Amino acid sequence: xxxxxxxxxxxxxxxxxxxxxxxxxxxxxxxxxxxxxxxxxxxxxxxxxxxxxxxxxxxxxxxxxxxxxxxxxxxxxxxxxxxxxxxxxxxxxxxxxxxxxxxxxxxxxxxxxxxxxxxxxxxxxxxxxxxxxxxxxxxxxxxxxxxxxxxxxxxxxxxxxxxxxxxxxxxxxxxxxxxxxxxxxxxxxxxxxxxxxxxxxxxxxxxxxxxxxxxxxxxxxxxxxxxxxxxxxxxxxxxxxxxxxxxxxxxxxxxxxxxxxxxxxxxxxxxxxxxxxxxxxxxxxxxxxxxx
Amino acid sequence: xxxxxxxxxxxxxxxxxxxxxxxxxxxxxxxxxxxxxxxxxxxxxxxxxxxxxxxxxxxxxxxxxxxxxxxxxxxxxxxxxxxxxxxxxxxxxxxxxxxxxxxxxxxxxxxxxxxxxxxxxxxxxxxxxxxxxxxxxxxxxxxxxxxxxxxxxxxxxxxxxxxxxxxxxxxxxxxxxxxxxxxxxxxxxxxxxxxxxxxxxxxxxxxxxxx
Numbered sequence: 001x002x003x004x005x006x007x008x009x010x011x012x013x014x015x016x017x018x019x020x021x022x023x024x025x026x027x028x029x030x031x032x033x034x035x036x037x038x039x040x041x042x043x044x045x046x047x048x049x050x051x052x053x054x055x056x057x058x059x060x061x062x063x064x065x066x067x068x069x070x071x072x073x074x075x076x077x078x079x080x081x082x083x084x085x086x087x088x089x090x091x092x093x094x095x096x097x098x099x100x101x102x103x104x105x106x107x108x109x110x111x112x113x114x115x116x117x118x119x120x121x122x123x124x125x126x127x128x129x130x131x132x133x134x135x136x137x138x139x140x141x142x143x144x145x146x147x148x149x150x151x152x153x154x155x156x157x158x159x160x161x162x163x164x165x166x167x168x169x170x171x172x173x174x175x176x177x178x179x180x181x182x183x184x185x186x187x188x189x190x191x192x193x194x195x196x197x198x199x200x201x202x203x204x205x206x207x208x209x210x211x212x213x214x215x216x217x218x219x220x221x222x223x224x225x226x227x228x229x230x231x232x233x234x235x236x237x238x239x240x241x242x243x244x245x246x247x248x249x250x251x252x253x254x255x256x257x258x259x260x261x262x263x264x265x266x267x268x269x270x271x272x273x274x275x276x277x278x279x280x281x282x283x284x285x286x287x288x289x290x291x292x
Numbered sequence: 293x294x295x296x297x298x299x300x301x302x303x304x305x306x307x308x309x310x311x312x313x314x315x316x317x318x319x320x321x322x323x324x325x326x327x328x329x330x331x332x333x334x335x336x337x338x339x340x341x342x343x344x345x346x347x348x349x350x351x352x353x354x355x356x357x358x359x360x361x362x363x364x365x366x367x368x369x370x371x372x373x374x375x376x377x378x379x380x381x382x383x384x385x386x387x388x389x390x391x392x393x394x395x396x397x398x399x400x401x402x403x404x405x406x407x408x409x410x411x412x413x414x415x416x417x418x419x420x421x422x423x424x425x426x427x428x429x430x431x432x433x434x435x436x437x438x439x440x441x442x443x444x445x446x447x448x449x450x451x452x453x454x455x456x457x458x459x460x461x462x463x464x465x466x467x468x469x470x471x472x473x474x475x476x477x478x479x480x481x482x483x484x485x486x487x488x489x490x491x492x493x494x495x496x497x498x499x500x501x502x503x
Contacts, residue, residue: 040386041385041386043385089348158392158395158396161386161388161392162388162392162396164385164386165382165384165385165386165387165388165420166382166384166385166388168346168378168382169378169382169393169396171344171345171346171371172344172346172371172376172378173371173396173397174368174371174372174398176364176368216386219387220387220389220419221387221388221389221392221419222386222387222388225386225387
């Protein structure tokens with residue numbers, strides 16, 4: 001049975017769609033966990049659901065107007081991301097905004113679909129991608145994301161660390177908070193919407209949120225959390241993909257379950273190695289300050 | 293003594309329907325040290341936050357170094373010019389190592405030296421959420437020293453000694469008042485207030501000179 005599975009796996013890996021899917025997953029696992037870290041940091045976990053509905057609205061508008069529906073979906077998501085940015089001023093503004101956005105977008109989408117007479121199932125089908133059906137163009141797009149997202153992150157890491165720690169401290173430290181929040185929300189919205197199209201809605205969670213949630217537990221600062229997220233993303237997705245192939249199971253659920261198991265395991269790891277603050281009380285205090 | 297002057301005219305701040313700050317007029321000369329006292333909820337923190345643009349529903353004029361804040365660039369200048377020690381340092385949604393807090397002031401070396409002087413020099417690699425309230429307050433004070441070294445001309449310190457033990461309060465006051473800038477310190481600490489050049493009191497949003 002094992003030999004049979006191994007032989008099957010070898011044959012499957014020779015197939016071009018399977019190779020493309022593997023490469024797509026690898027590229028997505030570099031870029032999307034970084035986006036996931038931002039999602040967790042900004043506390044906007046319902047963003048995937050919100051963007052699914054906003055994208056559906058965009059597709060409905062595209063079908064109604066004759067403009068490329070996926071382009072409309074991405075533009076709608078970018079606008080929605082930018083539109084909720086001002087709500088980041090209050091601590092809970094963004095998480096509430098995602099719920100509001102979700103409800104408004106699905107209502108508007110259903111209205112547009114109903115008025116235009118477009119089949120809702122057909123519109124939904126455009127949104128649903130599959131990792132096994134990614135094309136060469138999609139691979140280039142994922143490759144660009146894998147280069148641009150971590151590079152942007154590295155370039156602005158100090159500002160980001162302050163913003164994700166405390167918005168007011170970032171403001172007082174001269175970070176252009178409004179602009180950075182806007183950029184992050186547009187990046188998150190477009191990445192999530194694009195990823196839904198490329199990999200399917202369920203896989204987006206495995207690629208973005210779950211590695212970031214596991215990494216949040218394991219890392220001690222933004223840099224190490226991001227590194228953990230990408231590492232977990234790459235490891236989990238390649239392992240899950242190979243398991244799915246060898247057992248002939250659908251990759252989406254297997255990948256989500258694998259990533260979920262890792263996230264759960266990370267939360268079972270004992271509290272971090274860092275000494276609690278009480279331990280430092282026994283550290284001898286330095287010499288008293290000399291008088292000025 | 294360096295520093296920048298601070299001028300307020302008819303400053304009003306609201307929290308919803310509540311008028312937290314009412315018609316505040318205030319002139320602080322460059323290099324002056326001013327203690328802002330008053331009961332809880334009298335509007336002290338709101339007034340200090342309004343200087344930095346952290347309280348959005350504010351009216352009237354606030355000038356620092358004679359400069360207003362009509363544009364984003366002017367706000368950026370204001371926030372560089374005014375070092376800030378918050379009343380309740382955020383515990384943070386995401387971990388931030390103390391050394392990154394110190395670096396955010398613009399002069400990491402000076403901030404690290406101040407952290408060492410304040411007894412938290414060994415904790416700079418630790419995430420802020422693992423520090424105690426007093427250690428965190430010392431770290432913010434060290435960051436403010438870095439801000440001043442990087443060119444800030446005003447220090448707005450909101451209850452900077454509230455979480456400190458008695459020795460710590462004195463140490464912090466020494467560091468704070470030795471800075472060659474204008475200092476506005478919100479405090480309930482009588483000893484700190486007495487060491488300032490002027491003492492102001494806020495009551496129900498209004499400001500009066502005590503000393």
